[in-house]
Amino acid sequence: xxxxxxxxxxxxxxxxxxxxxxxxxxxxxxxxxxxxxxxxxxxxxxxxxxxxxxxxxxxxxxxxxxxxxxxxxxxxxxxxxxxxxxxxxxxxxxxxxxxxxxxxxxxxxxxxxxxxxxxxxxxxxxxxxxxxxxxxxxxxxxxxxxxxxxxxxxxxxxxxxxxxxxxxxxxxxxxxxxxxxxxxxxxxxxxxxxxxxxxxxxxxxxxxxxxxxxxxxxxxxxxxxxxxxxxxxxxxxxxxxxxxxxxxxxxxxxxxxxxxxxxxxxxxxxxxxxxxxxxxxxxxxxxxxxxxxxxxxxxxxxxxxxxxxxxxxxxxxxxxxxxxxxxxxxxxxxxxxxxxxxxxxxxxxxxxxxxxxxxxxxxxxxxxxxxxxxxxxxxxxxxxxxxxxxxxxxxxxxx
Numbered sequence: 531x532x533x534x535x536x537x538x539x540x541x542x543x544x545x546x547x548x549x550x551x552x553x554x555x556x557x558x559x560x561x562x563x564x565x566x567x568x569x570x571x572x573x574x575x576x577x578x579x580x581x582x583x584x585x586x587x588x589x590x591x592x593x594x595x596x597x598x599x600x601x602x603x604x605x606x607x608x609x610x611x612x613x614x615x616x617x618x619x620x621x622x623x624x625x626x627x628x629x630x631x632x633x634x635x636x637x638x639x640x641x642x643x644x645x646x647x648x649x650x651x652x653x654x655x656x657x658x659x660x661x662x663x664x665x666x667x668x669x670x671x672x673x674x675x676x677x678x679x680x681x682x683x684x685x686x687x688x689x690x691x692x693x694x695x696x697x698x699x700x701x702x703x704x705x706x707x708x709x710x711x712x713x714x715x716x717x718x719x720x721x722x723x724x725x726x727x728x729x730x731x732x733x734x735x736x737x738x739x740x741x742x743x744x745x746x747x748x749x750x751x752x753x754x755x756x757x758x759x760x761x762x763x764x765x766x767x768x769x770x771x772x773x774x775x776x777x778x779x780x781x782x783x784x785x786x787x788x789x790x791x792x793x794x795x796x797x798x799x800x801x802x803x804x805x806x807x808x809x810x811x812x813x814x815x816x817x818x819x820x821x822x823x824x825x826x827x828x829x830x831x832x833x834x835x836x837x838x839x840x841x842x843x844x845x846x847x848x849x850x851x852x853x854x855x856x857x858x859x860x861x862x863x864x865x866x867x868x869x870x871x872x873x874x875x876x877x878x879x880x881x882x883x884x885x886x887x888x889x890x891x892x893x894x895x896x897x898x899x900x901x902x903x904x905x906x907x908x909x910x911x912x913x914x915x916x917x918x919x920x921x922x923x924x925x926x927x928x929x
Contacts, residue, residue, distance in 0.1 A: 539818065540571040544578055548777075549818050551770060557815045558762035565811060572817035572844030579822025580846040584875050585885040588868075588918070588925065589638035589850035590631030590683070593858040594619055594670055597654050598644025600731065603724030603797040604758060604790060607859045608644050611653040618657060618666075624673055627855065628681045634853045635924050637911060638887040639683040641670060642859065645690040645730040667696045674703040684907070686751075686850075686887035691730050691739045694746070701748055702901040705888035705908065706783060708751035711736050714771055715764040724758050724798060737771060744779025747899050749892045753786025753827070756812050757804025765812055769819045776820070781899075783889045784825040784847060787813045789832055791860065806836060810843045817844030825889055830871060831863040838874040848875075850887075853925070869927045883917045884924070890916025 543549055560568050595618045598608040611617060628639050647654040648666055663669045667689055674685035687700055688708045700707065712725075714733040719725040725732070743750040754768045769785075776782040789804035809828070816826055827847040830837040837848075851865045866874075875882045886908060892899045893908055893916045900908065913919050922928050 536567050536571050540574055543575060543818065543821055548773070548821065554766050554770060554815075554819050555763060557811075557818060558766060560811065562807060565807065565814070568814045568818070569810060569843040572814035573842055575817050575822040576826070576844040576846055580825070582880045583883050584841065584846055584848065584880045585825075585883050585889075585917070586848040586871065587638045587686075587850045587887050588634075588636045588884050589640050589686075589852050589887070590627050590636050591850070591852055591855040591858055592619065592624055592627055592639055592641050592673075592677075594624075594641050594643040594673065595647060595654070595666060596644055596858075597647030597651055599646050599650040600644070600728035602728045602731065603726075604793060604801075605859075606793045606796060606861070607642075611651050617654055618669065619673075621673065621676060624677065625680060628677050628683050631852070631854050632681050632683055634926070636852070636854065637682070637684060637884070637918055638850055639674075639677045639681070639685045640850055640887070641674060641685055641687045641689070643670065643689055665696075667692065667700075671696075671699045671703070674700060678703040678903070678907070682907075682911070684887050684904070684911075691735050692742065694742050697739075697742055697746055697748065701746060702903060704748070705886070705900050705904045706749040706751065706892070707743065709736065709739055710753050710755065710786065710788070711740065711768055711772065712753075712755045713758065713760045713764060714768040715760045717764075718759055733768075733771075737775070740772075740775050740782075741779070744775055744781045748781060749783040749888050749899055750781050751784040751786065752782060753784075753788055754812070754816075755788050755790055756809055757790035757802075758798070762808075762811070762815075766815065766819065769816050773820055776824070782824070783892055784827055785816060785820060786827045786829065786849065787816055787845070788829055791832055791863070793862070806833075806839070809833070810840065813840050813843040813845055829860075829863075831857055831865050832860060834863070834866065837866070838878050841875070841878045841880060847885075867927065868922070868925050872922055872928055882922050884922060885917055886911065 596609040826845045827849045828840040872882045
């Protein structure tokens, strides 16, 4: 694609025209030599839509349960009952983590958990029934309510696929929710693929969960994985599916472009990590496809050496960063310190701002995105722009 063609595409997007699917597909043909022009175009779109502010969410990570009915080829998060220790975190354990995070200025309680373990493991079902629950999602709902009512933190649940009833029950206590789409490629769940034994990762059921979120007015974070066996065209397809959901409902608050990292003792442990060039291309393509208004994230802990480079490809967010808890999904990848995150962000010409798990544009938006309980709580936590009151100077070691 010639630079003049890229300029024409950028101008059209800035005029409010969505990138046509044929042009989106043509992005897959961009070579290494053409990547700087693509990144420059994506950065221009980001600047027009988001300015020079880059956000992050100060959080604690609460792994409610590591039991899971699925087996993904790259996952070290899941456990069997024999290796899990505690099958589920207790209310006392959850409150201890949440209150410790509150003391450090965190505002998000990220609940991450395996998919419906009670459907695979009798031990999980028995644990739940003894405590008055039939499903893991019922227990999750109660724990989100507890954290919302007994601490200053805002829950952000990532339980995977959900029914309408399950999501509606979570909604009063979660100003936002999340679920990675990962990919729309059918090849990935065929024999030998990373999702062969993961029925919850079928694109159809994940897209339906995201659609339910739109129908219920839940701000949703989603995203794709780069380097798990998909092609560039399949990444484009996934991004176009996300765009369709956003066009229909307006509830996709953020898209994560996450790179695969091989983990020992997994079926994909010998695979190569996603390369920086492919991640840069995907970030820039995502900005071109999703437009200037979308919030785009690359996880800094998965790109410790060069995460600042992705600012040059169109991102405007670093996602959740914790001063207290590890990334239980990627335990080998520590979070950057907030002072380092601020300094690297500023060195690229941006200002770092803490945000809530729900983005500022959804806080005051008409259309009933937040429950009344959440509106009142959030109003006390944010400034007139919807960012966390006090800014980055709130946090130890950054002033």
